[in-house]
Amino acid sequence: RPLSDRINVVVSKTLTEVPEGHHMATSFTAALQLLQTLVDSGKVDKVFLVGGAQLYREALESGHCTRIYLTEIDADFECDVFFPEFDTSVFCPIEEEGVPQEPQQEGGITYRFRVYECVQN
Known part of the structure; x- marks a missing residue:
């Protein structure tokens, strides 16, 4: 379900219909293009990416990521997907x-x- 007072964009190559209250894009690049039109029209001033791992990687490599909000958990869990490593001289x-x-x-x-902020462009 969409978050209130937000524009939600789902990135998926397999979904065939847009969930109610969402926009849909088939790639990170397509999502950026859609979001850029919303930024240009004044409807959006901040964009938050909430996963998954591949999208995080693409965002970090794209040059569009200006800030990282990260939760570090002091516990070990059995899992196989993690937030990607990032350059702490850049963020x-x-x-x-x-x-x-x-x-x-x-x-x-x-x-x-x-919170990490990009210090290089």
């Missing part, structure tokens, strides 16, 4: 108002919110 940690700097805890799991 440097910053403090952002409203993003807690201290460790958080929920359900016995400790985690931290990190």
Whole structure:
């Protein structure tokens, strides 16, 4: 279901119909083109990418990624997909108002919110 007060773009090569309340693109590049028209028209001023791993990689390599919001979890889980490594000389940690700097805890799991900003174009 779409998030309220947001324009949602689903990137999929296999979906045959657009979920209600969403836009659809078949690739990261196509999604960027769609979003650029929305930015140019003043309907969008920020774009957030919420996955998956391949889209994260493409975004990091595209030159369009200006900020990374990352949650670091202090626990080990059995999983096979992770956020890709990124160059910390290109993306440097910053403090952002409203993003807690201290460790958080929920359900016995400790985690931290990190924000990185691109310092090179």
